[in-house]
Amino acid sequence: MRVTRVETFLVPPRWLFVHVSTDEGVSGWGEATLEGRSHTAQAAVHDLADLLVGRDPLRIEDHWQVLSKSGFYRGGPVLSSAVAGLDQALWDIAGKTYGVPVHQLLGGPVRDRVRVYSWIGGDDPAEVADSAAEQRAAGFTAVKLNAAGRTSPLDTTAAVDRTLARAAAVRDAMGPDGDFALDFHGRFTTPMARRIVPELEPLRPLFIEEPVLPEHSPHRLRDVVEATTIPVATGERLYSRTDFLPVLQAGIAVAQPDVAHAGGISECRRIAALAETFDVLLAPHCPLGPIALAACLQVDFAAPNVLIQEQSLGIHYNTGADLLDHLVDPSVFAFTDGWCARPTGPGLGVQIDEAAVRRAAGTGHRWRGPVWRHPDGSFAEW
Structure with a gap:
């Protein structure tokens, strides 16, 4: 062949x-x-x-x-x-x-199902609480939301209070047997992260994600890790075992390689094994399409240290399209009570509708993230 x-x-x-x-x-x-x-x-x-x-x-x-x-x-x-x-x-x-x-080619399954979480958007505490309640009603036991929008290098007490209020609202909506994670998205400076993270501890997030930019890791990431008991996660902007080693040494609790960015299944499986030697869990990053999720699931069912899987069903980025589009049989992503069953089909376990993909590619896209600025006109992290 x-x-x-x-x-x-x-x-x-x-x-x-x-x-x-x-x-x-x-x-x-x-x-x-x-x-x-x-x-x-x-x-x-x-x-x-x-x-x-x-x-x-x-x-x-x-x-x-x-x-x-x-x-x-x-x-x-x-x-x-x-x-x-x-x-x-x-x-x-x-x-x-x-x-x-x-x-099966990676050593066979180590679990029968994997836990998945959903994204929720919004800024108002009541809005995010309603979104979390909707996901809870749909069976999901974990959600993730952005910790804040545009954040100044050392923001105000009011900004801190807004983040705490959103987190508290989602905690109430999810209940004591549900989980939520906060994505800092690299928007916080190290001193800002160190200011706010201890105040989040009573709400017991599942993890906080990317509290500082990857270029500030590991020398400032360790400062955040040591400032809190909340598990710290990072990895969507790291692309190899070499990139992950310093943040593992800095004490993160959850590694988040993206199978569409970090060298595919081959390298993500190796990153998982490296993380396992540091007693670090895996939560693959995947706010992307159905093929990336299918590839993540193959790693999830072969790696023993997987915590939870991100997926993009209903995510706010997917305007005009959906995770289940372009699949001949979308039931492979039928999430039940917040779990995804082990795919048993050959290869990635999904059958792609090639004709639908070719039609969609005729439209194409030119997606860009927004450009944010601080009140003084300088660039702000999105």
Whole structure:
């Protein structure tokens, strides 16, 4: 079997799908979505395609090494996302070739179901409480929300109180047997994070995510970790085991690699194993499309240290499209009481509606994150 073609599809609302075909009719799907830079990642996928066409797709590890390292300049979000999409597609081909789900090729399942959480949006405490209650009623036992909107380097007491009020409202809505996580989104400086995090402790969040920017890790991340008993999570903007090692050493509790950014299934499984040696749990980042989620689930069912899985059903980013679009059978993502059952289909466990993908790619997208500014006109972290 040989790879004959690599195609990419920019699919609304902000996804980048990768399709790898072979001369034996077996094909695989991957997702290389790089939010706000998917056109750049698309170019990188096609730049790497020459290294795959004409070669045996089942030599996945060898391909990963060549795709990641043969260009001399390595790593970073663009290259790692391109490698991720191709890697997922190769694993999909392998699973379909052998007639088993990918997690079977990674050593077999270690669990029968995995817990999932939903995103909720909003700024007003009553609004987020209503959204959390809706998710609770839908069966989800965990939600995540942004800790704050635009945040000044050292914000006011009122800003701190707004964050605390939102968190308290969601805690009340979820109840003592439910969970919520707060995504700081890198919007807080280290002193601002250290100011607010201890005040959140009585509300017992499941974790706080990305309290400082990745470029401030690990030297300032450790300061936040040591300032609180709340578990600290990070990793969506880290792309390799090398990137994760310093934050693991800094004492994080939850690692959040993104299978569409961090080198695909191959590297995320290795990141999970590295995290396990630090007694750190895995909560893969995935506010993306159905292929990325399917790939995450294959890691989830093979890695013993998985805590919970993010998913984008109903997320506010998905305007005009939905996680279940482009699936022949969306029941694979039928979440029951906040859990997702182990997929048993071959490869990534989902069947993509290729005709629907091609139609959607005819529209394409040019998704960009907003540009925020502080009251003085300077750039603010989104």
